Amino acid sequence: MTYVVRRFLLLVVTLIFISVITFLVFQILPGDPVRTMLGPDADEAQVETLKQQLGLDQPGHVQYLHLVEGFFQGDMGDSIRFSRPVTGLIMERLPITLSLAVISLIIVILVTIPLGIFSAKREKKWSDFFLSSFTQLGMAVPTFFVGMVLILFIGMSFQFFTTGGYVPWSESITGAIGSLILPALTIALPQIAISFRYVRNAILEQSKLDYVRTARGKGVSEAIVIYKHVLRNSLIPVVTVFGLILAEVIAGTIVVEQVFSLPGIGRLLITAVSYRDFPVVQGIVLYIALVVVVINFIVDILYAVLDPRIRLKS
C-alpha cells in the first residue's frame, strides 16, 4: 500500500515538474497566438481587444498561475486557437490516438515474441543472421519515410486501406481498422526491430541456464520448455522494454498522425505549438506524461506477477 502511495506522490511531483518546464519553454518561444491566428491583415485595435478578452495581455506567469488554479478545480482552460475547452479537444481525439497506440502495441507483441523465439532457436544460422540485419534496417529508417512508402505501395493499391483521414469506430469497424492499420504498422516497425533483439537475447540467455538443461533432460517436450519455462523467465527484461516501447509508441503517434492526416492528439499538439496555444500544449504534455508514468507503474506491477521473488517493497 505504501508503495502505491509513494508512486502516486511521485506522479504528482513529475507532473508539476513537467508542467513548469513546458511553461518555461513556452516563454522562450517567439510569436503570439492572436497575431498568428489573424495573420498579416490583423487590425491593431482588434489584436489588443482580443488579447484582453482572452487574458493574454497579462504577464506570462500570471496566465500560468491562472491555468494552474483552474487545474485544481478540474478545468484545463480553453484553447486559444479553437475557442473551446482543452479537455473536450483532447477527449475527442483520444480514441484515435489510443486505438493507434493499442493496435501498434498488439502488432509489436504479435510479431516480436514468435520472431524472437524463432531467431533464438536458430542462433548463428543464416535465418537468424538475416533477421538480425533486417531489423537493424528497421531501426535505421525514420518513421515518416516508412509511412510514405506504406501509403504509396500498400495504401494506394488496396481499397481496404484509407490513407489520409480517419473513419470512426462507431461508423464502421472495418473502416476504422482500414484507416489505422497502416499508421499503426508504421509506428510498430522500428519498435519491432528494437524489441525483437531484446526478446531474442533474453531467450538465448535463459536457454543456456541449467534449469533448461534439466527440464530437457527430464524429457519435457520442447514446446513446454520454451513457452512455460524459457519464455516466462525471459519476460522480465522484455516487459521493461515493452514499457519503454509503449512510451515510444505514444510519441510515435505524433509524427505518424501528420503523415496519415489522422486528427489525433499528436496533430493537435503540433497545431497547438505552431499557434502558440499554451493551454492545449500544456494539457497534451501532461496527458502524455501521465500515460507514461502509469505505464511504468503497470510494468512494475507486472514484474511481481511474472516473478514472485520480486516484492513491491521499497
Added chain:
Amino acid sequence: MRKRWIIFASLLIMSLLVSACSGSSQKGEKGEEGKSEIKEMSVRINSDPDFLDPHKAEASLTFRMMLNVFEGLFNPSPDGSVEPAIAEKYQVSDDGLVYTFTLRDEVKFHNGDPVTVKDVKYSFDRLMGTGTGQPLSSDFVNVEAVETPDDKTVVMKLKKPDSTFIYRLTAEQAAIIPESNDANQNTKPIGTGSFKFVEYNPENNLIIEKNKDYWKKDVPYLDKVTFVFQSDNQSALLSLQGGQLDLTDIPAHQKAEVEKNFTIIEQENNSVFLLGFNNEKKPFSDLKVRQAINYAINKDEIIEGAFSGYATKLGSNLSPIMGKYYKKGLEDYYPANVEKAKQLLAEAGYPDGFKTTLTISSHAELYSDAAQIAVEQLKKVGITAEIKVVEWAKWLEDVYGKRDYEMTMIDFTGKLDPYKILSRYVSTNKSSNLMNFNNAEFDKLMADVVLETDEAKQIAMYQQAQEILTKQAAAVFIADYKTLWGMNPKVEGFKSYPIFYMDMAHMKPKQ
C-alpha cells in the same frame, strides 16, 4: 507447433480478406449516391477558421467559408463592387458626411428574428467598442455616430468624408449580427446569409446548411455544404479523385492529373506577391539599391518556376482585377537587366554587391520556391542573400511585428477597397506598413483621396499612388497568382470574387 502457425496465418489472411471485401462494398454505395442529383457538397479549405465570430475573425480563409453565413449592409459582388444586401438602398449627403441606409424588409436572422435597426446599431457599436472601450476594428474610427431615427432607417455620420466607406460595409469588415446572440457568436454564430452555421469540428470540418428563409428566394440550391480542413495538397487531390471532395484548390503543377475528369477553374486572386525589403534599413534605404534589386529580379522566371505560369505579372501593389483603379503598364517598368542593376549598385556605393538575408515563413511552399529563384537572380548582380526559413508565428512576430528583417517574401490577400490595399504604404500606418515605406508625396495623395468625392479624380489619384510605389521601388511587386480549382464536373455555378469568398449560394447540379 507448425500446424498452429498455419492455422494462425490462415485465420489472419481470412479476416483480412473479409474486411477487404466489406471495405470495397462500402465505397460502391458511395459511388451510387453520386449519381442522384447533388444536394450536398464537400469543399476543401486549407486550415481552420481563426474565429467564428465575424467581428473577431480576420483570416481570409475564415471568410472564404463564413461569407456564406454572414451579410453586411452590402454584399461583395464578383466584379469587385458592392451591392445592397441588408440595406435595400442608401443615400449620401452632398458633403459626403451623412450616410442614410434603408433596411430591406424581409431579412431574417437564422434564429428566425427579423433584422432590426437595433441589431445594425449593435453590430457597429460592437465593432467600434462604443461603451465598452474594446474596439474590434479600426475601420470605423471615422464614424462619429450611428443613429436610428425610425425602425427602417440607420444613419451613419462621419467625422470627415470618406470615398471608400461603403466598401467597408460588407460582412468581411462589418457583418450584421443579432444582439441576442452576443455571448454565443463565437461558438454558435448567427447571421443572415444564404447558409446557416450547423457545427464546427476543430481540425476536421465546418458544416453549413441551406437557409430556407433567405431573402433572395431563388438561392441557394444546395441543402448542405461541408468545408473539410485539409492542409496537405496531395491528400486533397486524392480525396477529390476518390469522390470525398467536390471542390479543392490544386497546385498548378498538378493540374494535368485532374483536368481530364474534373472541371478546372482558374481564379484570379487579387493578391500581391512581392519581394519586400526594409526601406528603413541600409542598404535598402537607398532608392538606387531598391531599383537595382527590381532590375535584378526576373519576374517571368519566378512566375514560371513558383506558379507554373499561372500568375499575372504586377508592377505595383494592385492587381489588374481591381479594374478601373489599376494602373496599366507598370509591370515592365523595371525589365530584368543585370547590367543596369550592377550599374545602379555601383552608383549607390556597392560595386561588389552586398550580403543580406531573405526571411520567409515555412507555412507555404510557394515562399521557398520563389525565394530560391530570387536568390539565384540576385547572385548574378553580386547580392548574396541567405534564405532564412522561420515558422509563421515567428515571421509574424519578427518580420511583421518588430520589422526585424532585411528582405522577405509575402503575399497580401486582396480587399475590395483600393484604399485599404494601398494604405499599407502610408508612413504613419505603423501596424501594417511592413516595408517601412516613407514617402511624403504618397502620404499626401492617400490622405487626399479619402476626401475626394469625384470618382474620376479618385481613380487618377489611386493610379498615381501606384506609380509612386513603382518609381520609388517600395518592393519588387512580382505577381498576382491564380488559384486553380478542381471541381466535380456534375456541378456548376462557381463564382469568382476579388476577395477570398467561396460563394456556395449559386452552386447547383449541372443541367
